[in-house]
Amino acid sequence: MARNKYPEQTIERILNVSAKLFWEKGYENTSIQDILDELKDLSKGAIYHHFKSKEAIFDAIASKEGENNIKFFNEIKNNNKLNGVEKLRKFIMSSALSETTKKIVKASPNLLDNPKFLAIQLKRINDIIAPDFIFPIIKEGIEDGSINTDKPYELAEAITILLNIWLNPLIFGANSSAISKKCELINEFLEKYNILLFDENSIQKFSQF
Numbered sequence: 001m002a003r004n005k006y007p008e009q010t011i012e013r014i015l016n017v018s019a020k021l022f023w024e025k026g027y028e029n030t031s032i033q034d035i036l037d038e039l040k041d042l043s044k045g046a047i048y049h050h051f052k053s054k055e056a057i058f059d060a061i062a063s064k065e066g067e068n069n070i071k072f073f074n075e076i077k078n079n080n081k082l083n084g085v086e087k088l089r090k091f092i093m094s095s096a097l098s099e100t101t102k103k104i105v106k107a108s109p110n111l112l113d114n115p116k117f118l119a120i121q122l123k124r125i126n127d128i129i130a131p132d133f134i135f136p137i138i139k140e141g142i143e144d145g146s147i148n149t150d151k152p153y154e155l156a157e158a159i160t161i162l163l164n165i166w167l168n169p170l171i172f173g174a175n176s177s178a179i180s181k182k183c184e185l186i187n188e189f190l191e192k193y194n195i196l197l198f199d200e201n202s203i204q205k206f207s208q209f
Contacts, residue, residue: 007050010042010046010050011050013039013042014035014039014042014047014050014051014057015057015060015061015064017035017038017039018030018035018057018058018061019061019065020038021034021035021038022058022061022107023103023106023107026106026107026108026109027054027058027107027108027109028109030054031054032044032047032054035047035057055114055116055117058107058108058117059117059120062104062108062120065100065103065104066100066124068100069094069095069098069100072094073091073094073095073133076090076091076094077091077133077136077137083140083141083144083145083146084137084138084139084140084141084142084143084144084146084147085141085146085147085194085195085196086146087137087140087141088134088137088138088141088147088159088195088197089196089197089202091133091134091137092159092163092197093202093205095129096163096167096206097205097206105169105170108170109170110170110171111168111170111171112171118171121164121165121168122165125157125160125161125164125165126157129160129164130153130156130157130160131153131156134156134157134159134160135152135153135156138152138155138156139152141195146194147193147194147195148192148193148194149193155193159190159197162186162189163186166182167179167182167183167186167206176207176208177207179206179207180203180204180206180207183197183198183202183203183206183207184198184203186198
């Protein structure tokens with residue numbers, strides 16, 4: 001078999017076609033054969049040469065989509081017109097309600113039934129979200145007086161886990177009443193740190209998510 005001279009292009013085609021099918025049909029309803037049928041000119045071996053599994057394809061797509069948000073998140077973090085707690089609120093709402101997040105949530109399987117995906121989510125929390133975004137924003141809030149805590153990193157981790165695990169509809173379901181109550185309880189948890197994450201409007205948006 002001739003060697004593929006343009007592997008990057010092949011990978012990009014696989015990801016683009018797979019993303020289209022995942023967004024349309026969902027992860028669980030899309031098979032490798034569906035991807036092959038859409039690509040038309042690739043063999044199963046060609047796909048597995050670049051990706052070990054359908055899970056690996058989805059992970060690559062989710063990572064690529066997530067990278068598209070990084071620039072916007074950095075703009076929030078570096079916005080000198082907002083204080084720490086304002087940045088935190090804006091970051092949380094922008095992250096949770098972005099079109100990228102909505103697409104991934106719509107396509108993804110239940111995380112409790114797919115522990116590998118849950119592990120990927122936890123790794124993302126530990127490696128990126130808490131240390132690179134939430135923690136610096138909380139530190140800034142301490143400095144400008146809008147956030148009150150002597151445990152900034154632990155608070156960053158707690159907020160990130162509450163939002164990405166406890167509020168995650170792929171883990172605990174999407175019951176609107178339950179989500180509203182969880183948002184209210186998170187506000188109560190964070191009140192001692194002078195943080196109000198959710199107003200009535202944002203609670204309504206989360207409950208409809």
